[in-house]
Amino acid sequence: AMYRRIVEARSGRSDMDPEITLQFLKSAIYYFLTDKENHQGHLNAIESILGYNESERLNIERSFKK
Numbered sequence: 001a002m003y004r005r006i007v008e009a010r011s012g013r014s015d016m017d018p019e020i021t022l023q024f025l026k027s028a029i030y031y032f033l034t035d036k037e038n039h040q041g042h043l044n045a046i047e048s049i050l051g052y053n054e055s056e057r058l059n060i061e062r063s064f065k066k
Contacts, residue, residue: 028045028046029046043064
């Protein structure tokens with residue numbers, strides 16, 4: 001839910017506080033590495049925070065399916 005808020009905030013504002021973004025990214029990476037049950041959700045959050053486009057997301061998905 002908190003990741004969704006940052007994405008929604010980013011779409012409404014282009015000047016998102018870099019410190020807040022970094023904290024969300026740090027949290028998303030931590031949980032991606034430690035919460036194996038929801039790694040896909042955390043990966044989606046990381047991709048959203050970093051602003052990857054659909055092509056980049058597909059390439060990431062392909063690399064995890066190998």
